[in-house]
Amino acid sequence: MAKCDVCGNDYDKSFQIISAGKTRTFDSFECAIHMLAPTCPHCDCKVIGHGVEAGGQIYCCVHCAEESGAHGLKDRG
Numbered sequence: 001m002a003k004c005d006v007c008g009n010d011y012d013k014s015f016q017i018i019s020a021g022k023t024r025t026f027d028s029f030e031c032a033i034h035m036l037a038p039t040c041p042h043c044d045c046k047v048i049g050h051g052v053e054a055g056g057q058i059y060c061c062v063h064c065a066e067e068s069g070a071h072g073l074k075d076r077g
Helices: 029-036 062-067
Strands: 015-019 022-026 052-054 057-059
Touching: 015 029, 022 029, 052 062, 057 062
Parallel strands: none
Antiparallel strands: 015 022, 052 057
16 A cells, blocks of 8 residues: 555555656545646636646636736637
């Protein structure tokens, strides 16, 4: 068993994700999202879909990007 890097749960079905050369261990997708998913700078939600990028920021949607001053973006279909 391996302990989750977020909650510390020692779980027999834990899994690992390698990102930017670092291996992290999780007991659930919820914990993986909590640690790894970017946060929308406008509404503070976790971006777990494609999101949109503008000015070096990742937004959850075009609406949030536009509310933050970015224009001319389209949601991915």
